[in-house]
Amino acid sequence: MTTYPYDSVDVGPSLGLVVLQVDETIEGDMRRLLGDAQLYVSRVPSDARVTRETLAEMAAHLGSAAALLPPAADLAAVAYGCTSGAAQIGPVQIARLVRQGRQVGAVTDPVSALVAACAHLGIRRLALLSPYVEAVSEQLRDVLAQQGVDTPVFGTFAEAEEAKVVRIAPEAIVDASMDLCAGAEVDGLFLSCTNLRTLPVIDRLETALDLPVLSSNLVLAWHMAQLASVRVAGPGRFLATA
Incomplete structure (x- = not known):
């Protein structure tokens, strides 16, 4: 050897x-x-x-x-x-x-990352799109409010099964986001959930909404x-x- x-x-x-x-x-x-x-x-x-x-x-x-x-x-x-x-x-x-x-x-x-990102961008009013049922998302909204970030408009796919969340089509995310932000007085949009496929739609949404678009993974x-x-x-x- x-x-x-x-x-x-x-x-x-x-x-x-x-x-x-x-x-x-x-x-x-x-x-x-x-x-x-x-x-x-x-x-x-x-x-x-x-x-x-x-x-x-x-x-x-x-x-x-x-x-x-x-x-x-x-x-x-x-x-x-x-x-x-x-x-x-x-x-x-x-x-x-x-x-x-x-x-x-x-x-x-x-x-913690979202709160830091909102502080960095000066965001105080955030449109929130979540895949989850309202009871789950309400806790997130409360925590954000405690940190000075309001969510005056909230939308959800009302899904409770993770295997279905990951398969929500990008086009559905775009359509829901556009509807949610229409006429809303917000500083940005947050796409909540690390399992939601958000990266492919961020640039498209920012162009359409003229708002910063954040997501959990981003x-x-x-x-x-x-x-x-x-x-x-x-x-x-x-x-x-x-």
């Missing part, structure tokens, strides 16, 4: 992402938006149906999911990838639970990039000016 020496390489900036078991969209979106950053993904058990109760149940598994991220990776930030879950569990609790499983300096989530990638000092690129005027 011959033993050979080797050199070690720097793998570059590393990020961690805790994704819902049922989410089929966020991982691909984040890799597209975060480019060269090393992204490590863990999954957290989640119910096939979205209710306030099933969202709250994820809290019991967040620490163990974060613990499955590669222990040797030097993670600059870890994100929990669920908008409604973040609103239900709360950003402070999410950060505490993630750090129970993995020590990391920065923890974020789509709600703001989450931006906030992770801010926290970790890495590059982020994608559709929309927000990332072009961030």
Whole structure:
């Protein structure tokens, strides 16, 4: 047997992402938006149906999911990838639970990221389009209001099954967004849910509405990039000016 020496390489900036078991969209979106950053993904058990109760149940598994991220990776930030879950569990609790499983300096989530993005853009009145039933979305609206972001117009696809949410056609998202924002006095539009396929429609909607259009995955990638000092690129005027 011959033993050979080797050199070690720097793998570059590393990020961690805790994704819902049922989410089929966020991982691909984040890799597209975060480019060269090393992204490590863990999954957290989640119910096939979205209710306030099933969202709250994820809290019991967040620490163990974060613990499955590669222990040797030097993670600059870890994100929990669920908008409604973040609103239900709360950003402070999410950060505490993630750090129970993995020590990391920065923890974020789509709600924290959205609040930061709205502050960056000066948005105070936001049109909100959600795939979920009203009871789930109401919690998100309340949390945003507490942070100084009102949602005077709200629309929903009233869907409770994640497997159907991910298959909502882009054209349906465009049509609903156009109707929701027609005549509304808002500063921007938010497309809620990390499982909703939003990236392909952002540029089209911004052109039609002449408003900044944000989505869960767009703001989450931006906030992770801010926290970790890495590059982020994608559709929309927000990332072009961030």
